[in-house]
Amino acid sequence: MFKVKTYNKISEKGLSRFNGGDYQVGADLEAPEAYILRSHKLHAEAIPESLLAVARAGAGVNNLPVEDYTAKGIVAFNTPGANANAVKELVLAGMLLASRDIIGGRDFANAQTQITDAADMGKLMEAEKKRFAGNELTGKTLGIVGLGAIGSMVADMALAMGMKVAGFDPALSVEAAWRLPALVERKENLQGLLACSDYVTIHVPAIEPTKNMFNSDSLAAAKDGLVLLNFAREAIVDTSAVLAALESGKLRKYVCDFPEPAVINRSDVIALPHIGASTAEAEENCAMMAANQLRDFLEHGNIVNSVNFPVTTMGPVEGYRLTFSNQNVSGVLGNVLSIFKELDVNVIDMVNKSRGDLAYSIIDLAEMPTAEVIAAVQAVEHVIRVRVVAAK
Template sequence: MTADVWLPIPADEIDGLPDGPRYLYWNGGPEYPADPADCAYYVVPYMLGMEVAVRPLAAMRSLRVLQTLSAGVDHVRPGIGGLHPGVRLCNARGVHEASTAELALALILASLRGIPDFVRGQQQEEWRSGFRPALADKSVLIVGYGSIGAAIEDRLVPFECARVARVARSSRTTERGQVHAFTDLSGLLLDADVVVLSTPLTEDTRGMVDADFLAAMKDGALLVNVARGGVVDTKALLAELESGRLHAALDVTDPEPLPAGHPLWHAPGCLISPHAGGPTSAFMPRAKRLLASQLTRFVAGEQLDNVVLTTE
């Protein structure tokens, strides 16, 4: 096979790449490594935003595969409409589950046990003792039960939760129990002490966590967002936080990055991390294994993994 493959990681740093393609390094710089028209397989630079991701797409007339290194693909969707039919869009399922699930648990535990307050107390040399909520005996609702949602539940098992409920686009049964459809959300929210968002950002989920969704949550509940900021209506969430009725732990925000002076920074009961779910030491080894596997399949003409859609 003779084809250009654009990689955001130098090819000589990825074990197991198949022979045949011409591997070119591009990680979002102003100069392209070659004519985009000759690129057959484009691996999108990681965490450099939509503008970088879609910049070369319009010129990629030979493109056959568009590969993200993120679980979400919302940052490349604006450029898909101009692609010719038959381009496969693949995500990075299998790369981010462990690290994102770790952070989800860290945010839950830090929020419930009051870790931010402990840090502030240490800075002020104050011994802030007292009773705090525990995760044990709490009811947890996972909204978006894909591979990341399942990984979050895996890590909840040792914490003796009273119940874990699961919601996805459509209902199904898993080894752990029933997965409810989104249409069942309102009833499930009433019983959840912790609501974890791990759903993709789509036209259906944008703004899904609105004033009605939040109003259905029980008093004192914790909302944890490791999905995308756009899933939550920020104004509606701020109203609930400022009233003191709900708490939140947010790895993603809308807008993002959260600008200085934004009221979310100082909203009561709100813990913010800077979209840190994916970029950990676990990322690079898993990303390299995914690319080696996908490109081996591509060169052999085999079915690719993680195909989200095929352009028409």
């Protein structure tokens, strides 16, 4: 039986993926093999020796000590794309709020509590509505920074609304490129994107290369009156540079999902309380995807959507399966296979993948590996962790 420890409130649709007979799930489990969580920060928590995998029900993993997990052979999963539609729809809402003074108009209407006659209120609204005039999105250019699961959906939406779309992504994968609509104009750098866009929306992860990606230098290239939308992470934007750009008129509006004191109560800032993925559907999708990935790993050793391990999969376990992770140096797999030959272990099938400094192997064996075999593999230089997965 596998123990899965939960943090935060996880959707029941996700937790129901863990079969009651094979899994024990709860917030107070000792020696768990897996964690499933949302935004709980784990950096300060001790890592139990039993832990094999951690699944974050969401895209960002800055709340996980990923490097520490990698060093211990613990797989860290996320759920890219599971909340993409929720974020896409909020991007649309953000653009509409920035282009039409919907909030100002609502506040003005709600403030007219002294008027009791409907006809009088109607006359006032007609007289004052020009104060809240805006502009349409159709025909404007939306720049998208990051063309992955969310960015490609935002591009589809914008094109359907009659907008022009430009995109910039220095790390665009082949899979993401296939998803991208053909009408998206690819830009070679951020400055080129900013210079041609009326709106720019950010959909890249918060990693060292993207920290303060939007700063005084990059924003200097922006088209005057740009609306900047940040539903990714706060670290990607230098807030002081954004405020300076708002003061100068380089930026017309800043829409963000990460309020901080410097941007509160500004008429040119729309700050929301980190609600990009806060829909019932997104929380369910993320939880189900995280649970499915944990199950596939715990039961079969397969890895998909890990942020630290390579994608590595084989079919269902037919007999006995041994997996191991190792530092990605030459000779490790050969040394393991030599042990199998020496100890008369019959290999049925295998797959070996690498990612950066880490490698991972799945090997199907004809018989259950003995304690001697497992200990010998674990003792191979550069091997991090060895695990045996048996067929049900």
